[in-house]
Amino acid sequence: MTKNIYKGKIVTLNVDTVTLPNGVTVDLEIVRHPGASAMVPIKDDGTVVLIRQFRHAAGGFIYEIPAGKLYQGEDPKTCAARELEEEIGYRAGKLELLSSIFTAPGFTDEVIHIYNATGLTKTEQKLDRDEVLDIVEMPLQEAIAMIQDGRIRDAKSMVGLQSVFIRSGNR
16 A cells, blocks of 8 residues: 655655555655766776765765756666766767666665767756756776765765776776
8 A cells, every 4th residue: 555645746655555565564665767878988098087076965065976866767778878968068979878876775776777878969057947057077096086985975976986887897
């Protein structure tokens, strides 16, 4: 049984009554989210393009890879291409799926599809009015160092950057 508590612009909060595999019946608060796509944009010279975005829930500005919410029924790769151009003003010649991750499966069904974006062509940034961000370019190795020293704490960004780093033959 599902009881809807809240339906917002982005998320829905339900209380689901479920019987667990051990036979115990419990009420679980579940945040339903349409999912998202994120991308690790790598320029031909190996530079990664990140964003430094204001995130109220995180208490201020954080470093991230570009990402955005899926529209209902939208293909994740299409979303990745759209968000790449909107947030940082680039088109990718190639989008390769790195991973699809659950963000916090203890309370949400959100899945983020993470792509490696290469063959970048400069276009024009098209930010939404609620997006406050700066574009930050750096060598991939520097972004990895920012994960190691705690300056990058965003999970999707950590997974994406480390996946690209490992695939490039670094360890």
